[in-house]
Amino acid sequence: MKFWFSLIVLCSALSASAADKREFATETAAFLDAELPRMDAAVENKDRAYFGPALARMQAFVGSWSGEQLERDPACARALSDFLIAGLCKISPPGTLCEPETFIPKVDKHIAQCRAAAKR
Helix, strand or coil, rough: CCHHHHHHHHHHHHHHHHHHHHHHHHHHHHHHHHHHHHHCCCCCCCHHHHHHHHHHHHHHHCCCCCCCHHHHHHHHHHHHHHHHHHHHHHHCCCCCCCCCHHHHHHHHHHHHHHHHHHHC
């Protein structure tokens, strides 16, 4: 009896963990889908004014999740932490903020991985 109870508790915990990860990925993908077009427009217009309020929105979004939830989905966590840097990188003089040839593709990869996780 004790074995079955332990097994049920373990399966429930794993299921909750998977649900948290999927929820975080879904919410992160939705957040990025709302922010990225706005950021792309700011980059196109070389409008740095977008980035301060966007940082505040990103920090509020991240603050609504526990560290444990963030750790369960590193691709989404990295996409969140890096997408604004990638935008600033695109409008900054080359070599001043990041290495665009390597950093931006990494961010794009994390965003794609996060979106894929949200669809699972």
